[in-house]
Structures are given as structure tokens and as C-alpha cells.
Amino acid sequence: MATEKQIDRGLHLVVVGLAAWAIPGAGHLLIKERGRAIIIFVTITATFLIGLYVGSIRVIDPIGARPWYMAQMLTSPAVGLIGHASQTATTRERGRRDVSYGRPNDMGQIYTSVAGLLNLFSVLSAVYMAYCGRGEMIGEERNVV
Amino acid sequence: MSYNWGVLSSFAQPIEIATDAWSMLWMFPLLLAIAIVYKATKMRILSGGRFVKEVAILFGTISGFMVFLGVTLTILVKVITE
Numbered sequence: 001m002a003t004e005k006q007i008d009r010g011l012h013l014v015v016v017g018l019a020a021w022a023i024p025g026a027g028h029l030l031i032k033e034r035g036r037a038i039i040i041f042v043t044i045t046a047t048f049l050i051g052l053y054v055g056s057i058r059v060i061d062p063i064g065a066r067p068w069y070m071a072q073m074l075t076s077p078a079v080g081l082i083g084h085a086s087q088t089a090t091t092r093e094r095g096r097r098d099v100s101y102g103r104p105n106d107m108g109q110i111y112t113s114v115a116g117l118l119n120l121f122s123v124l125s126a127v128y129m130a131y132c133g134r135g136e137m138i139g140e141e142r143n144v145v
Numbered sequence: 146m147s148y149n150w151g152v153l154s155s156f157a158q159p160i161e162i163a164t165d166a167w168s169m170l171w172m173f174p175l176l177l178a179i180a181i182v183y184k185a186t187k188m189r190i191l192s193g194g195r196f197v198k199e200v201a202i203l204f205g206t207i208s209g210f211m212v213f214l215g216v217t218l219t220i221l222v223k224v225i226t227e
Contacts, residue, residue: 039185047178054171056159104159107171114175118182125186 016130020123022076027126031134040122048075048115055108057086068109074116074123169215173208180204 020027025041028034051059060083062069072079162168180203184196 035191036185039191040182043178043181043185047175050174052156054160054162057156058159102159103162103164103168107162107168108159111175114179118178122182122186 013127013130017123017127020126021074021119022078024075024119024122027123028129031126031130033126033129033134044075044115044119044122047118048112051108051111051113051115052082054111055104055106057082059105059108059112060086062087065109068113071113071116072109074120075112076119079112079116172211176207176211177204180207 016027016030019030023041024044025037025039027037028040029037059065060069060072060079062080062083069083072083162171177200180200184199184203185191188196188199
């Protein structure tokens with residue numbers, strides 16, 4: 001049976017993982033790795049925004065480009081909102097669903113998807129660092145025998 | 146009815162990128178991002194100078210290999226097709 005300490009530790013890892021997914025770098029911030037957190041946040045956010053700027057927000061296409069969308073979603077759950085906004089705005093505006101074509105679309109999808117995969121990497125890194133004992137545990141530190 | 150994009154207006158239209166060899170230069174910012182995040186997660190202790198040096202070495206290595214691969218494949222295609 002899991003002890004309180006193990007549950008606290010497990011909960012801590014889950015919180016770190018979810019925070020790192022929600023905001024790139026937030027997982028490292030929780031385990032007091034502020035330098036890493038800033039570098040990761042700036043780099044991943046910039047990569048994602050460059051992708052959006054190059055290919056427009058239509059590169060986030062949950063219907064026509066599902067595999068890319070799954071990688072893009074790894075950047076943050078907020079990408080789902082952008083995808084929804086992109087779909088509904090274009091449909092409402094012109095009565096049909098717009099898509100992005102050609103090289104800008106390729107570049108945009110590659111940039112945004114790589115940003116997502118880099119964030120997956122940073123999530124795993126933050127959880128691993130938390131597992132190895134970096135940062136403080138949440139809850140009371142008690143030895144339960 | 147027009148939709149108000151607000152701050153997202155810069156992201157509403159794709160930019161122009163020609164389908165030529167120069168568009169390959171777009172890979173370098175991506176390689177830099179990969180090198181930065183990789184080193185930020187892998188280095189045990191982050192120190193400014195050492196971090197920049199490690200990132201530069203990794204970025205140079207990946208970029209060099211990509212250029213080498215591009216040149217090799219171009220030569221291979223020329224040899225096969227001409």
C-alpha cells in the first residue's frame with residue numbers, strides 16, 4: 001500500500017508534469033530551476049509564434065492535419081483554443097473552412113509541431129528532475145513507516 | 146460580417162516564402178531552438194558562458210551535418226539523373 005510520502009511524491013510529479021505542459025518552462029520553475037525555466041519558455045514560445053506568424057493560425061488544423069495538431073497540442077492546452085478560434089472564425093467569416101497552403105504552411109506546421117515536441121522533452125526533463133529530488137516536495141515531509 | 150482578429154491580426158495571413166533553395170535557410174532558427182532546449186534540459190549546472198558554448202557546438206554540429214547531407218544528396222541526384 002502506498003504511503004503518504006509516496007502519494008505526495010507522485011502528486012508532486014503529476015503537478016510538475018501538468019504545469020510544464022500548460023506553460024512551457026513552468027515545470028522547471030516549480031522545482032526551483034528558474035534559469036532553465038526562462039530559457040525553455042522563451043525558446044519554445046518563440047518557436048511556436050514564429051510558426052504561427054509564418055503559416056498563419058490556420059496551420060493549427062484539428063480536422064485537416066490531425067497528426068500535426070497532436071504534436072502542436074504538446075506545446076500547451078491553449079493550442080486547442082487557437083485551433084478552435086481558427087476554425088470558427090474562418091467558417092463564420094466566409095461560410096467555409098480556410099486552409100493554409102504551400103511552403104509557408106509547411107514551415108508553420110514544422111515550427112509549431114517542433115515547439116510541441118520540444119515541450120514534451122522539457123516536460124519529461126522537469127518530471128525526471130523532480131523525481132531525482134530537485135526542488136521541494138509539496139505537503140509535509142514525514143517519515144511514515 | 147468581418148471577424149475582429151485583434152492582436153492575432155499579424156497571424157491571420159501567411160507570409161510569402163518562395164519554393165526555392167533559399168527557403169532551406171528556415172531550418173537554422175529551428176536547429177538553434179532545438180540546440181537551446183536540448184542543452185537547457187541536459188546540462189547539470191547552467192552557467193552562462195558554458196551554456197552558450199555548448200549550444201554553439203551542438204548548433205554547429207547539427208547545421209554542419211544537415212549541410213553535408215544536403216550537398217551529398219544534391220550530388221547524388223545529379224549523378225543519377227544526368
